[in-house]
Amino acid sequence: MKQHITILHDEVTYYDDVSNDIEALFENVSIKKRKKWKIEYYDIPVCFDIETSSFYDHGEKAATMYIWMFSIDDNIIIGRTWDEFILLCDKLVSHFSLHPKFRRMIIYVQNLSFEFQWFCQRFTWQKVFALDNRIPLTALTDKGIEFRCSYRLSGYSLEKMGENLIKYKIPKMVGDLDYSKIRHSKTPLTDKEIGYCLNDVRVLSAYIREKIENENGITKIPLTKTGYVRNYCRQHIFTSEGKQFYYYKKLMQNMTIEPDEFILLKQAFQGGFTHANAFYVDKELKDVTSVDFNSSYPTSLCAFKYPMGKGELYHLKDWKDFEYQLKHYCCLFVVRFTNIESGILYENYISYSKCRQVQKPLLNNGRLVRADYLETTITELDFDIMKKCYTWEKINIVLLYRYKKAYLPTEFINCVLDFYETKTTLKDVEGKEVEYLQGKENLNSCYGMCCTDPAKPVITYLNDLQETEDVGWVEHDLILEEELEKHNKKNNRFLFYPWGVWCTAWSRWNLWMHGILKVKDDYIYSDTDSLKFLNAAAHKDSISEYNNWIGKQLLKAMRYHHIDPKRIIPKTCEGVSKPLGIWDFDGHYERFKTLGAKRYIMKYSMDERNKPKNRGTLGVTVAGLNKKAGKKYLESFPDPFKVFTNDMSVPKGKAGKQTATYIDYATSGTITDYMGNTSEYHELSSLHLEECGYDLSLASDFVKYILGINEVYL
Numbered sequence: 001m002k003q004h005i006t007i008l009h010d011e012v013t014y015y016d017d018v019s020n021d022i023e024a025l026f027e028n029v030s031i032k033k034r035k036k037w038k039i040e041y042y043d044i045p046v047c048f049d050i051e052t053s054s055f056y057d058h059g060e061k062a063a064t065m066y067i068w069m070f071s072i073d074d075n076i077i078i079g080r081t082w083d084e085f086i087l088l089c090d091k092l093v094s095h096f097s098l099h100p101k102f103r104r105m106i107i108y109v110q111n112l113s114f115e116f117q118w119f120c121q122r123f124t125w126q127k128v129f130a131l132d133n134r135i136p137l138t139a140l141t142d143k144g145i146e147f148r149c150s151y152r153l154s155g156y157s158l159e160k161m162g163e164n165l166i167k168y169k170i171p172k173m174v175g176d177l178d179y180s181k182i183r184h185s186k187t188p189l190t191d192k193e194i195g196y197c198l199n200d201v202r203v204l205s206a207y208i209r210e211k212i213e214n215e216n217g218i219t220k221i222p223l224t225k226t227g228y229v230r231n232y233c234r235q236h237i238f239t240s241e242g243k244q245f246y247y248y249k250k251l252m253q254n255m256t257i258e259p260d261e262f263i264l265l266k267q268a269f270q271g272g273f274t275h276a277n278a279f280y281v282d283k284e285l286k287d288v289t290s291v292d293f294n295s296s297y298p299t300s301l302c303a304f305k306y307p308m309g310k311g312e313l314y315h316l317k318d319w320k321d322f323e324y325q326l327k328h329y330c331c332l333f334v335v336r337f338t339n340i341e342s343g344i345l346y347e348n349y350i351s352y353s354k355c356r357q358v359q360k361p362l363l364n365n366g367r368l369v370r371a372d373y374l375e376t377t378i379t380e381l382d383f384d385i386m387k388k389c390y391t392w393e394k395i396n397i398v399l400l401y402r403y404k405k406a407y408l409p410t411e412f413i414n415c416v417l418d419f420y421e422t423k424t425t426l427k428d429v430e431g432k433e434v435e436y437l438q439g440k441e442n443l444n445s446c447y448g449m450c451c452t453d454p455a456k457p458v459i460t461y462l463n464d465l466q467e468t469e470d471v472g473w474v475e476h477d478l479i480l481e482e483e484l485e486k487h488n489k490k491n492n493r494f495l496f497y498p499w500g501v502w503c504t505a506w507s508r509w510n511l512w513m514h515g516i517l518k519v520k521d522d523y524i525y526s527d528t529d530s531l532k533f534l535n536a537a538a539h540k541d542s543i544s545e546y547n548n549w550i551g552k553q554l555l556k557a558m559r560y561h562h563i564d565p566k567r568i569i570p571k572t573c574e575g576v577s578k579p580l581g582i583w584d585f586d587g588h589y590e591r592f593k594t595l596g597a598k599r600y601i602m603k604y605s606m607d608e609r610n611k612p613k614n615r616g617t618l619g620v621t622v623a624g625l626n627k628k629a630g631k632k633y634l635e636s637f638p639d640p641f642k643v644f645t646n647d648m649s650v651p652k653g654k655a656g657k658q659t660a661t662y663i664d665y666a667t668s669g670t671i672t673d674y675m676g677n678t679s680e681y682h683e684l685s686s687l688h689l690e691e692c693g694y695d696l697s698l699a700s701d702f703v704k705y706i707l708g709i710n711e712v713y714l
Helices: 018-026 082-095 112-119 150-154 158-163 191-215 225-238 242-254 259-268 296-303 319-328 380-389 410-425 433-450 480-488 498-522 536-561 627-635 700-713
Strands: 004-008 011-015 033-036 039-042 046-057 060-072 075-079 103-109 125-132 135-141 145-149 274-276 285-293 305-307 312-314 329-342 355-359 362-364 367-379 394-407 459-462 472-475 523-527 530-533 583-596 599-604 618-622 648-650 657-663 667-672 678-683 686-692 694-696
Touching: 018 082, 046 112, 046 191, 046 667, 046 686, 060 082, 060 191, 060 657, 060 667, 060 678, 060 686, 075 082, 075 191, 082 145, 103 112, 103 150, 112 135, 112 145, 112 150, 112 686, 145 150, 150 191, 150 225, 158 191, 225 410, 225 433, 259 329, 259 367, 259 480, 259 498, 274 583, 285 296, 285 498, 285 536, 296 410, 296 433, 296 498, 296 536, 305 329, 305 498, 319 329, 319 380, 319 394, 329 380, 329 498, 362 700, 367 380, 367 498, 380 498, 394 536, 410 433, 410 536, 433 498, 498 523, 498 530, 498 536, 523 583, 530 583, 536 583, 618 627, 627 648
Parallel strands: 039 103, 046 103, 103 145
Antiparallel strands: 004 011, 004 075, 033 039, 046 060, 060 075, 125 135, 125 459, 135 145, 274 523, 285 530, 285 583, 305 394, 312 394, 329 367, 329 394, 355 367, 362 367, 459 472, 523 530, 583 599, 599 618, 648 694, 657 686, 667 678
16 A cells, blocks of 8 residues: 655655655755754744544544644655654754754644644653643754744634735635544545645645745744744834933833742733623623724723832831822732622622632622622722722731832833734735734734743653653743742843733723723623623713723823824724724624623624624624534524523534543554554554533522522512
8 A cells, every 4th residue: 555645846646665755855845044043944844734533442542643744845745654754754854964953944833732742752852842731832852853833823723824824825625524534544545635634734834934934034933923022022122222222221120020029910910801790691682782992902001001110018007108009109919808798780890719718708600799808919900990899898908019100111112003003004905914914913912922921830841762751741840039030130121020910900990990880780791802781872972981081091191102193093094093992893783692701692783883794693602612613503593592591502513622632651452444444553642532512501609699689689
């Protein structure tokens, strides 16, 4: 049986002995290289992908790889076994003279977390850098082959990646492999099946080629999409001249973080506010309007003031002094409440997960309604919200850090506005698709890099093929003092971790003060920067008032920075103004239903304000349920809104969801494919994937709470 397919410039040829032909193929490969830190990198797109089958062997979960695809400089090789891939890697090392310290070849893998689980024990690793346990970002072998994760670079699925290709378009294939069919390395594959396999690696190769050309070399491509923003900001900040350059450097040198302070910052950090009005949970609503902030996090960065000095542990004199500090400084403090209780019915702000030493709590789906006692760490913005919606018998401020309050550095704000302008002005402009996509992605990443943990434990993968007991993921001990000292002394540092803490705090404050607390009982649901509510006409004035207010805040900030105010109101290619930060219409629904945070469905009205593609359609957002699969399942019923309720169960095969089981030991045996062919399999490690259903059920405590408030108040 033919074992290999080598594709040279889209001409398919079958080979029995691939060894010599690989060498011949490599002769056609570009040898252009670029240097970075004294290491040469081949400046060509190289990509890898595999397909696997999961099955049960004598009742135990097992899996096997049955085909791999490797592309190098537009040439593609297909193999069927790991031995063949190891042979290919050895040929790469030999032909291109690879070495981990001198000359490397980067191989991009779309989901390195998946592939790494399969080949982690087949290489000796020089260095593996992981974002978390089982989430490698880069993996360098002792021979100079460096695997990198392209998903972390793009943030796109392969399907979305293919749609966003600009120069090297890859025709979209209809359908996909039937993953329910068991295959192994000797299973014959049809031309159509091979086509599906090839498509993924072709798309990835085209994406990496575009990145190489756009970034002027493979060494300029960062590891993650946030890396683009870091590089851009660092370049613009540290190429500034004269006093501004030295001012920024000195500013960063002064803004350092101490260990005790860092622990409090981590405690105070929260993401966006996502929750539902318990009175409306599991109830169908009519005539619902949705609005969202236009670029919420970038607005918070540009419009408001942040910690702009080293944190100072401050000893309060009295309550009046406390109020003074809250007004004039950014404050981070530990607070204890006795007999705290919500003063409003339609929503609760405090997250139970951020509280400590809680006594006798009453919870509303993870949000605190009341408690006899609790301790938490918050900012002055959190406290401002809490004063509006809670009452308490006693409060005790345990300790407080204060920071000088000021606008973020002008150089950084200029970068944020650059991204916003690019996203707005280049949208739908022919020939500027690359710049638009980059601007959009960079804008979304501005906040992300601000809240990057400066003292995160290092996780890596260790193995020695000669000492097999020394294998596995390892989290190295973190000495907080040493990590923070290294962070504080970084010469090219241009960010301050508290900025990320306050950015989300400002966005929550904005959502609550100008959204939830304004619409009151008409409030239905919120998610970070969006609000869904009833009686839109009654709240038209408050929306306009906010839009005027945020415009004034941004203008005030622009005057401080000496930035042209037109930059916060760029225009689209059609001449439509897009002011930063305003409440923007997001959709109108003739029917809406929520079952809590990240669980809702809506039927868009035929309102002309809705986008044409949305009018009259069903929208589904359910955490843990594939959007397309969930929508297709619900649309199969005469009335999806009756099906979407507590204890809804989506059967296996219709939820678009899989259960992953990591197998960290060697497995072997025989496997029979769907055609009746039997073969041996042998995996050193593997990953078993199995389709599963989805059960949507409300927590019993949440159900009791809903029943309780409905009985008392309705």
